[in-house]
Amino acid sequence: MLKVDNLHAGYGRIPVLSGISFRVAEHEVVGVLGHNGMGKTTLLKTLVGQVPLTRGKIRLDDVEIGNLSSFRRVRAGVGYVPQGRAIFPNLTVSENLRMGFIEDGIHSEDNAVKDVLARFPRLDSIVDRAGGALSGGEQQILALARCLCGRPKLLLLDEPTEGIQPSIVEEILEILIGLHRHQGLAIVVVEQNLDFIRHLSDRVLLIEKGTITGEVSPEALGETHELGAYVAAE
Numbered sequence: 670m671l672k673v674d675n676l677h678a679g680y681g682r683i684p685v686l687s688g689i690s691f692r693v694a695e696h697e698v699v700g701v702l703g704h705n706g707m708g709k710t711t712l713l714k715t716l717v718g719q720v721p722l723t724r725g726k727i728r729l730d731d732v733e734i735g736n737l738s739s740f741r742r743v744r745a746g747v748g749y750v751p752q753g754r755a756i757f758p759n760l761t762v763s764e765n766l767r768m769g770f771i772e773d774g775i776h777s778e779d780n781a782v783k784d785v786l787a788r789f790p791r792l793d794s795i796v797d798r799a800g801g802a803l804s805g806g807e808q809q810i811l812a813l814a815r816c817l818c819g820r821p822k823l824l825l826l827d828e829p830t831e832g833i834q835p836s837i838v839e840e841i842l843e844i845l846i847g848l849h850r851h852q853g854l855a856i857v858v859v860e861q862n863l864d865f866i867r868h869l870s871d872r873v874l875l876i877e878k879g880t881i882t883g884e885v886s887p888e889a890l891g892e893t894h895e896l897g898a899y900v901a902a903e
């Protein structure tokens with residue numbers, strides 16, 4: 670589904686990604702593990718078009734999207750849940766969800782929001798609450814639900830467990846596993862939480878200084894001594 674070839678990107682004249690290549694098959698979950706500052710967020714931002722690529726190709730279902738605007742990539746099926754969640758604090762839960770809707774001439778905004786709320790009972794009971802009044806975990810769930818209102822086929826998740834209490838991390842994991850199993854969504858997830866990434870991913874890419882330096886199976890993540898270069902110290 671996603672083919673990334675020799676991707677280069679950076680900020681101004683500072684290169685950050687230098688020749689990243691990988692594939693994500695349909696219905697596959699690919700984890701990305703790496704220390705702070707290694708380029709994980711930049712990779713996701715480049716895939717969704719918030720950072721321009723300077724070289725390389727990004728193909729979604731064999732269509733080149735690397736030079737499209739962010740808006741067009743989202744329309745093509747790329748869903749992005751950024752680090753820090755980017756909830757609109759002054760809009761209600763329901764209004765935040767509406768912001769994620771993408772007009773396609775087929776689906777109605779009301780139905781898209783209703784369908785998503787049916788899958789997120791935790792949000793359904795607080796639809797009129799301001800986004801800024803939610804807990805970090807609720808905001809993360811809202812950011813994910815908002816993204817789903819745009820009917821993505823590929824989800825890009827940037828550190829979905831960051832700063833979230835364990836019980837909600839568990840809930841987010843179950844939601845994502847459900848989305849993957851029942852809806853067949855492909856997912857690229859950047860994480861530092863090894864348990865989370867192990868339970869969710871089919872395989873895990875290791876990133877160091879803007880290049881992919883290896884790949885491990887989720888089972889191998891149990892052997893953290895092997896991964897010292899890629900994870901934050903506990």
Ligand SMILES: Nc1ncnc2c1ncn2[C@@H]1O[C@H](COP(=O)(O)OP(=O)(O)OP(=O)(O)O)[C@@H](O)[C@H]1O
Nearest residue numbers: 680683685703704705706707708709710711712752
């Ligand atoms: N807007 C920016 N302008 C200039 N440099 C940036 C910008 N954003 C990130 N960088 C630099 O790019 C490099 C990669 O950052 P990036 O956020 O992609 O790393 P990361 O692996 O996601 O780390 P973290 O886990 O801390 O988010 C870092 O050296 C960072 O300082």
